[in-house]
Amino acid sequence: MTVKHDLELVDVTKRYGPNVAVDAIQHRFQPSSYTCLLGPSGCGKSSTLRMIAGHESVTEGSILLSGRDISDLPPARRGTAMMFQNYALFPHLSVRDNIAFSLKMKGVEPKERHTKAGEMLELVDLTILADRLPDQLSGGQQQRVALARALITRPEVLLLDEPLSALDPFLRIRMRGELKKLQKELGISFIHVTHGQDEALALADEIVVMNDAVIEQAGPARDVFNAPKTRFVAQFMGGHNVIALPNGCFAIRTDAVTVTAPKKGTLDAQVTAVEYQGTHVSLLSRISGDQEVTAMVPEAIYFTNPHHPGDQIGLHWDAKNLHQLTA
Numbered sequence: 001m002t003v004k005h006d007l008e009l010v011d012v013t014k015r016y017g018p019n020v021a022v023d024a025i026q027h028r029f030q031p032s033s034y035t036c037l038l039g040p041s042g043c044g045k046s047s048t049l050r051m052i053a054g055h056e057s058v059t060e061g062s063i064l065l066s067g068r069d070i071s072d073l074p075p076a077r078r079g080t081a082m083m084f085q086n087y088a089l090f091p092h093l094s095v096r097d098n099i100a101f102s103l104k105m106k107g108v109e110p111k112e113r114h115t116k117a118g119e120m121l122e123l124v125d126l127t128i129l130a131d132r133l134p135d136q137l138s139g140g141q142q143q144r145v146a147l148a149r150a151l152i153t154r155p156e157v158l159l160l161d162e163p164l165s166a167l168d169p170f171l172r173i174r175m176r177g178e179l180k181k182l183q184k185e186l187g188i189s190f191i192h193v194t195h196g197q198d199e200a201l202a203l204a205d206e207i208v209v210m211n212d213a214v215i216e217q218a219g220p221a222r223d224v225f226n227a228p229k230t231r232f233v234a235q236f237m238g239g240h241n242v243i244a245l246p247n248g249c250f251a252i253r254t255d256a257v258t259v260t261a262p263k264k265g266t267l268d269a270q271v272t273a274v275e276y277q278g279t280h281v282s283l284l285s286r287i288s289g290d291q292e293v294t295a296m297v298p299e300a301i302y303f304t305n306p307h308h309p310g311d312q313i314g315l316h317w318d319a320k321n322l323h324q325l326t327a
């Protein structure tokens with residue numbers, strides 16, 4: 001049964017000439033949830049987002065919102081709104097007029113526009129900057145204007161294309177907290193395109209990992225991180241080793257590998273590199289078959305018995321932490 005404001009992709013394909021950018025993907029986005037579309041450059045995530053927004057045509061398949069086929073509707077009639085990577089603010093318009101712009105285009109009366117823009121200014125905490133021009137704002141403030149401008153149309157789904165990429169790392173972390181809070185407050189769905197795993201893990205209720213025009217894995221953030229199904233997902237999410245064992249190929253988290261002196265019941269390994277990372281020390285070692293294994297050792301434990309490149313060590317893990325990979 002279709003739930004209210006449920007967005008569904010049914011066999012959605014995008015071709016640019018002979019190139020397949022998105023290949024018959026299927027997914028149902030949960031209502032009122034924060035989803036991150038995650039994948040490397042060129043995997044098709046922006047094309048997917050643009051098709052949902054209506055800025056790109058669907059070559060095959062359909063997009064349903066609340067059970068209604070929106071595939072051929074113009075962007076303004078879909079119930080979606082998009083926030084762009086570079087914010088695309090009008091430089092000659094004040095913050096208030098930028099936010100109210102789409103209502104003006106729709107022919108909404110000035111008084112009502114003003115009231116609604118005021119509500120949005122309050123929502124993103126920019127009331128006192130309402131009369132400024134975009135170039136008189138910081139990057140984070142510009143981002144909030146862009147958010148307010150997208151939200152004033154009262155979308156059922158907000159689409160965000162790399163919304164944090166223009167910000168410095170410190171502000172990026174602060175703004176991602178604000179995005180998450182806003183999504184929970186508004187109770188609408190956010191679909192956020194990113195190529196950053198940490199960003200996706202920090203924000204998403206659900207992560208959809210794309211690779212090479214298809215969805216490799218989708219699920220709650222914790223499941224995707226803890227139980228990657230394919231080699232690609234394990235390596236792209238990071239924090240895992242992919243190891244070929246006699247009974248198959250497995251992923252194991254780097255912090256689930258323990259390091260001891262070589263002894264019975266451990267796997268012989270030779271340390272190849274040691275990297276101090278603050279809370280942890282990353283210990284890279286080589287096992288038989290020329291395979292490399294990383295162990296993330298808590299720094300206090302590492303320094304009670306430090307190892308150095310060339311040292312022989314023993315590696316150990318609990319078999320229940322191994323996840324068999326399907327591809």
Ligand SMILES: Nc1ncnc2c1ncn2[C@@H]1O[C@H](COP(=O)(O)OP(=O)(O)OP(=O)(O)O)[C@@H](O)[C@H]1O
Pocket residue numbers: 016019020021039040041042043044045046047048195
């Ligand atoms: N307008 C276009 N014309 C032709 N090919 C395109 C067009 N837009 C995207 N592509 C191609 O489609 C594929 C998917 O592109 P898309 O922008 O969706 O990927 P992406 O995952 O969002 O990448 P990025 O993170 O670099 O933005 C790429 O191979 C890209 O070169």
